[in-house]
Amino acid sequence: MDFSIKACDWSKGGEGPFLTGKSDCIVVGVFEAQTLSGAAFAIDAATGGLISRIVKAGDMDGKAGSTLFLPEVSGIGASRVLLVGLGKQDAFGQKAYGDAAKAAWRAILGTKIAQVTFALAQLPIKDRSADWAVRTAILALRELTYRFTQMKSKPEPAPRALRRVVFSVDAGDEKAVKLAAKQGAAIANGMDLTRDLGNLPGNVCTPTYLANTAKKLARDWKLKVEVLGDRQIEALKMGAFLAVTKGSVEPPQFIVLQYQGGAAKAAPVVLVGKGITFDTGGISLKPGEGMDEMKYDMCGAGSVLGTIRAIAEMGLKLNVVGIIPTCENMPAGNATKPGDIVTSMAGLTIEVLNTDAEGRLILCDALTYAARFKPAAVVDIATLTGACIIALGHHNSGLFSKDDALAGELLDASREAGDPAWRLPLDDEYQDQLKSNFADLANIGGRPAGSVTAACFLSRFTDAYPWAHLDIAGTAWKSGAAKGATGRPVPLLTQFLIDRAGQ
Numbered sequence: 001m002d003f004s005i006k007a008c009d010w011s012k013g014g015e016g017p018f019l020t021g022k023s024d025c026i027v028v029g030v031f032e033a034q035t036l037s038g039a040a041f042a043i044d045a046a047t048g049g050l051i052s053r054i055v056k057a058g059d060m061d062g063k064a065g066s067t068l069f070l071p072e073v074s075g076i077g078a079s080r081v082l083l084v085g086l087g088k089q090d091a092f093g094q095k096a097y098g099d100a101a102k103a104a105w106r107a108i109l110g111t112k113i114a115q116v117t118f119a120l121a122q123l124p125i126k127d128r129s130a131d132w133a134v135r136t137a138i139l140a141l142r143e144l145t146y147r148f149t150q151m152k153s154k155p156e157p158a159p160r161a162l163r164r165v166v167f168s169v170d171a172g173d174e175k176a177v178k179l180a181a182k183q184g185a186a187i188a189n190g191m192d193l194t195r196d197l198g199n200l201p202g203n204v205c206t207p208t209y210l211a212n213t214a215k216k217l218a219r220d221w222k223l224k225v226e227v228l229g230d231r232q233i234e235a236l237k238m239g240a241f242l243a244v245t246k247g248s249v250e251p252p253q254f255i256v257l258q259y260q261g262g263a264a265k266a267a268p269v270v271l272v273g274k275g276i277t278f279d280t281g282g283i284s285l286k287p288g289e290g291m292d293e294m295k296y297d298m299c300g301a302g303s304v305l306g307t308i309r310a311i312a313e314m315g316l317k318l319n320v321v322g323i324i325p326t327c328e329n330m331p332a333g334n335a336t337k338p339g340d341i342v343t344s345m346a347g348l349t350i351e352v353l354n355t356d357a358e359g360r361l362i363l364c365d366a367l368t369y370a371a372r373f374k375p376a377a378v379v380d381i382a383t384l385t386g387a388c389i390i391a392l393g394h395h396n397s398g399l400f401s402k403d404d405a406l407a408g409e410l411l412d413a414s415r416e417a418g419d420p421a422w423r424l425p426l427d428d429e430y431q432d433q434l435k436s437n438f439a440d441l442a443n444i445g446g447r448p449a450g451s452v453t454a455a456c457f458l459s460r461f462t463d464a465y466p467w468a469h470l471d472i473a474g475t476a477w478k479s480g481a482a483k484g485a486t487g488r489p490v491p492l493l494t495q496f497l498i499d500r501a502g503q
């Protein structure tokens, strides 16, 4: 898909090329009060009042999300106009714009239209700029066109014809929008990688597969990569990580991927991603129903790889390290048992009361390892707890941090990116739930506030740097008919890094 930007101030006589230029369709908006803004107004004038007549006749009432194709339009270069209802003008904000863009793409993708001029990003959107609007439109389109066909023996060909989108924007916005379009495409490419990795089954997307993916990224984007195998993991005394991989025949991998976009000595941001390629629960075996979805338990790892791909494509001026502990969680004769006590890399002993609370065990050693990079900040990303789905559902990722500034940055980025997160508490009071009679701490804290105690567990290994934790159990994939990975939180993480790089 090719995206380009063209300046066009519709009301100032600069619209000539847009009105006469050939395209298959031009997308313009109509508000509920039947006001035609910008592009719609200009097209109305050029077509002898066609749009006003249609609106007056009641064929397009401007209701949010409604669409109407006007075929065989004469008087302009485009052969069709797509009218998109925008809802109430004074309420036209982030959500209404996003819904309108999605409705427009859905309508277009159902046709043979190959070339589109998209004029909705030019509308005044409450608290949002034109560059935000273009990036959001690109991400909405790429979300709708994503297909996962790798595992089909005869993949159905993608039905879509759309190849080229031209965004019309005001001249003053052109420069910012061009950058945003590049960033939007890079984020979408990163999300596609994250979704592919999540959707691949556990027998394909193994720890070794993730390591090979990181190596390929390193080749394609000139990154530094290091993959440690079980001997090296043992030498580092990552006893918590080893306790999880013990029952599996797939070898564990510890992936370190480095993107150097900033000054050589500038402290990096470290992203740590949970990479359980399949979570059976181990000896604390999960129930069978829906267990297939535990192939998604590596979505934290996938989002780290997708984010690094996105920022590498953007050429962000920042240093970023991705750390991925990855293995399977399997039951076996030699698997870790409830009650076993292991020693983490940090030296803390852990009583494994439930082998299904494995994410925190692999992450705690990765968080200890992260300190060697003297990070400016560390963010871990994990499908960590079912309790987070109960608390927040599928819209917000759970955000935990004791660092208000870092939490604020991540929340701002999440809102800007339309990839929301909600902050949950991390008070020391909850730490009591992790007390063990036999070891320094237990790996579970009981049912109350399960996501909080999981985050509290991780916090014990993060004294060396500012740290935040994202629980993406509810947001990384969808269940039901639309079952599949979402690519979240790549938009949030990438926006956070863009903001950090000041770009």
Ligand code: BES
Binding pocket: 279, 281, 297, 354, 356, 357, 358, 359, 383, 384, 385, 386, 387, 389, 444, 445, 450, 473, 474
């Ligand atoms: N990977 C799961 C968390 C999960 C569960 C994500 C369901 C998405 C949907 C994690 O390893 C896990 O099993 N957590 C346990 C923790 C419990 C044993 C304290 C959970 O949430 O039940």
Ligand code: MN
Binding pocket: 279, 281, 329, 355, 356, 357, 358, 359
């Ligand atoms: Mn588990």
Ligand code: ZN
Binding pocket: 276, 279, 297, 356, 358, 359, 383, 384
């Ligand atoms: Zn898990």
